[in-house]
Amino acid sequence: xxxxxxxxxxxxxxxxxxxxxxxxxxxxxxxxxxxxxxxxxxxxxxxxxxxxxxxxxxxxxxxxxxxxxxxxxxxxxxxxxxxxxxxxxxxxxxxxxxxxxxxxxxxxxxxxxxxxxxxxxxxxxxxxxxxxxxxxxxxxxxxxxxx
Numbered sequence: 001x002x003x004x005x006x007x008x009x010x011x012x013x014x015x016x017x018x019x020x021x022x023x024x025x026x027x028x029x030x031x032x033x034x035x036x037x038x039x040x041x042x043x044x045x046x047x048x049x050x051x052x053x054x055x056x057x058x059x060x061x062x063x064x065x066x067x068x069x070x071x072x073x074x075x076x077x078x079x080x081x082x083x084x085x086x087x088x089x090x091x092x093x094x095x096x097x098x099x100x101x102x103x104x105x106x107x108x109x110x111x112x113x114x115x116x117x118x119x120x121x122x123x124x125x126x127x128x129x130x131x132x133x134x135x136x137x138x139x140x141x142x143x144x145x146x147x
Contacts, residue, residue, distance in 0.1 A: 007099060007131070010075060011090035015061030016129050018094070018101070018122060023134030024078030027091055033074055039067065042144045044087045047076060056085035057144050063117070065144060077138050084141040099124075101131050112139040 007018040008025060019025070033045040033056065042065045044058035056074040060066040076085035104121040111117060117140055120131035 005096045007094045007096060007101075008075065009090075009092045009094050009129075010086070010088050011092075012059050012063070012086075012088060013061035018099070018120075018129055018131040019075075019077075019137070020131070020134060021093065026076045026078075026083070028074050028076065028085075030072050030074070030087075044071075045074060045085075047074070047083075047085065052082060054083050054085060055145060056087050057141055058087045063140070077134065077141070079138040079142065084138060084145075086141060104130070110136070112136045112143065114139040 006021040008021050010017045010019060028047055030045070032047070034048055034053070035045050036043050042057050043055045044067060045056045046053040047056065054076055056076065057065060058067055058071065071087040071089055073091050074085045074087045075091055076083040099122045101120040101122045104118055106116045106118055114136040115133060117132060117136050118130045119133035119136075122129045122131060
């Protein structure tokens with residue numbers, strides 16, 4: 001069970017993002033997943049459960065679908081009707097006491113039916129780390145299945 005006083009730092013390529021841990025997630029090692037050997041399609045791997053396969057997508061730092069083999073874990077986010085995942089270069093739990101997140105709303109139209117992908121930003125020195133809105137990010141990942 002996730003501690004609501006933590007963020008999950010996701011490393012996608014050279015870019016880090018934060019996800020509130022209260023959103024619910026499971027971290028899986030690459031060895032426990034079924035790798036998609038086909039170069040076509042957006043799914044990098046699947047988590048096999050009793051009667052279903054949950055997709056894990058590979059995104060670059062700009063959140064565009066890509067394919068590379070330089071990942072070791074996948075993070076599956078709790079969602080309805082089923083969890084959806086993304087492969088990450090690195091994942092780390094960060095205590096909220098080490099972050100100061102400010103509300104942030106991107107300009108322009110929201111890219112998902114659930115709104116903008118980001119709900120906050122953490123400014124650490126000259127680095128800005130965007131914080132995902134969990135519902136919007138899940139909707140974005142689920143939309144990749146249609147890609």
